[in-house]
Amino acid sequence: MSGNAACSSKPTQEELDIEKLLNREASAFQREVEVERIFKAFKLNPYDILDIKETATADEIKKKYRQLSLFIHPDKCSHERAPEAFDILKKAESELSDRAKREELDAVINQARIMTLKALNLPTTTAESDPKLKDLNPSFQQQLRIQSKQLLIDEEVRRRKAIKMNLANEGLEARKKDEEVAQRKRKAEDDKNWEDNREQRVDSWRNFASSQKKKKKPKTAILG
Structure with missing residues (x-):
């Protein structure tokens, strides 16, 4: 009789499937809760993001990061902002590792x-x-x-x-x-223009000098 009772208390496959489904749903919910916690954490404090004490050792920080990163990994968490939360978590671990x-x-x-x-x-x-x-x-x-x-x-x-x-x-x-570059550029252009117009200035001066000579009046001879 006790054997029959033991057999009857054994969960059926349907019950096992239901339990598995409930556990999966609970796990999925917890993953989403963790994503929300990361977003609510103070972003300037990596300890707050990792939810770990300031006295934690380097190994403890790495261990906590591995646990959380696997828990909320975008491949396992259906939360639409899981990738962003994953990046925030990674940045926090990186800062504490520096x-x-x-x-x-x-x-x-x-x-x-x-x-x-x-x-x-x-x-x-x-x-x-x-x-x-x-x-x-x-x-x-x-x-x-x-x-x-x-x-x-x-x-x-x-x-x-x-x-x-x-x-x-x-x-x-x-x-x-x-401004200095522009000034040097303007000076270089002015110097180039000055050199390019040198012949023109020389010709202008020659023409001017020549015209001045032509304008000079001949000397009046003094009758003696």
């Missing part, structure tokens, strides 16, 4: 950490594992992300202003160089 860029980013985040701890009236050396940071609302990590976001925005504004200023200066220099 030592100089990551150090620059970490410096800004460390500054945000110091500012957040000061705002909480805590020593700047307080570790994230400290019990004083456990029951905060919003959490310390959320406060850190907010402060980091503001500092990164400020940095981006300064960077864009610097680029704009450099472009303006480059434009001014380019206009100066163009």
Whole structure:
């Protein structure tokens, strides 16, 4: 009887197919949710895009990137913006893999950490594992992300202003160089015209000199 019960509890092929279909639909939904999360992430913070802590090791970052990139790969995810999300993810991993860029980013985040701890009236050396940071609302990590976001925005504004200023200066220099080239070109053309008209000027002078001689009156003889 127990054997019959065991047999009767075994899922049928139809039930297995339904379960497989539901799992597939759930997986597809989760992939789309992840794509939306990436678009909502703060684009200037690669840690936010990869949804990983700032203390993550290089290997942990690579592992997380591989997992997410496979999960939302356009070949597996039907979301219309999956290719764009995939590119955003790839750019974030690339920036964190670049030592100089990551150090620059970490410096800004460390500054945000110091500012957040000061705002909480805590020593700047307080570790994230400290019990004083456990029951905060919003959490310390959320406060850190907010402060980091503001500092990164400020940095981006300064960077864009610097680029704009450099472009303006480059434009001014380019206009100066163009004007110098134009002046040299005009001088060269003037010099060429001067040389080309040399014979004409000489002939004109000769004709003028000759006509002046003809106009001279003969001397009157003095009768003695």
